Amino acid sequence: MHTLPTLILLGPPGSGKGTQAKQLSKKLDYHHLSTGDLLRSESQKETVLGKKIRTYIDHGELVPDEVIVNILLVSMCSRFNSSGIILDGFPRTLHQAELLYNKCGLENTTVILLDVNDEIITKRIIWRRSCEQCGHLYHLKFHPPKIEGKCDLCGGKLFQRPDDLSAVITKRLQIYHKEMPPIVNFYKSHGILIIIRGDQSQTAITASILAQLKGLKLEQ
Numbered sequence: 001m002h003t004l005p006t007l008i009l010l011g012p013p014g015s016g017k018g019t020q021a022k023q024l025s026k027k028l029d030y031h032h033l034s035t036g037d038l039l040r041s042e043s044q045k046e047t048v049l050g051k052k053i054r055t056y057i058d059h060g061e062l063v064p065d066e067v068i069v070n071i072l073l074v075s076m077c078s079r080f081n082s083s084g085i086i087l088d089g090f091p092r093t094l095h096q097a098e099l100l101y102n103k104c105g106l107e108n109t110t111v112i113l114l115d116v117n118d119e120i121i122t123k124r125i126i127w128r129r130s131c132e133q134c135g136h137l138y139h140l141k142f143h144p145p146k147i148e149g150k151c152d153l154c155g156g157k158l159f160q161r162p163d164d165l166s167a168v169i170t171k172r173l174q175i176y177h178k179e180m181p182p183i184v185n186f187y188k189s190h191g192i193l194i195i196i197r198g199d200q201s202q203t204a205i206t207a208s209i210l211a212q213l214k215g216l217k218l219e220q
């Protein structure tokens with residue numbers, strides 16, 4: 001069991017968890033653990049497990065708890081040379097939240113919920129493109145690449161994640177609305193949930209989160 005401060009980022013797909021996690025990990029020197037990234041990297045392997053994971057992700061379904069828990073809890077138990085851990089994309093079910101609680105407790109844990117409505121989410125995700133090499137994210141309307149189809153940072157090819165297609169987004173949002181309320185209640189009942197408006201600019205969201213953490217003395 002680790003004793004590092006842990007920040008759990010909750011929110012619907014496309015709410016900016018990944019972007020915020022990257023910013024916060026730099027500012028706070030926290031290790032960023034994204035279950036989506038861990039699973040995508042596993043899914044690129046031509047193994048039975050890799051192919052199974054890819055099918056779930058591409059259809060917008062949650063990867064079964066036993067798979068994700070093995071992958072994540074192994075990482076959680078590693079020794080990180082950082083001041084804390086940011087969990088991005090975990091937990092996604094109450095069962096995952098309980099497993100994490102049983103394994104690590106909630107001491108030193110803060111949960112941030114990025115609250116964004118479905119209409120904004122759908123608009124954001126439909127125009128989202130990722131770099132296949134470095135994973136940098138673009139929005140074709142509000143943050144387009146300088147050269148169409150190419151990443152500004154590394155020149156990699158931009159692609160649309162199969163799970164960012166319109167029908168799949170609808171399914172991901174349905175699953176989110178079914179699974180998230182019990183998780184939110186669980187953390188609320190432990191008094192560690194902070195809700196942040198996710199429809200502000202990325203910088204404003206980072207600033208709001210840091211201000212909240214400062215209030216909790218997690219950030220000096």
Ligand code: AMP
Nearest residue numbers: 035036056057061062063068089090092
């Ligand atoms: P994300 O990049 O966080 O949007 O995750 C992409 C996809 O990975 C999700 O739609 C799920 O299929 C899968 N995934 C990520 N995190 C989890 C999790 N904690 N539990 C189950 N599936 C997950």
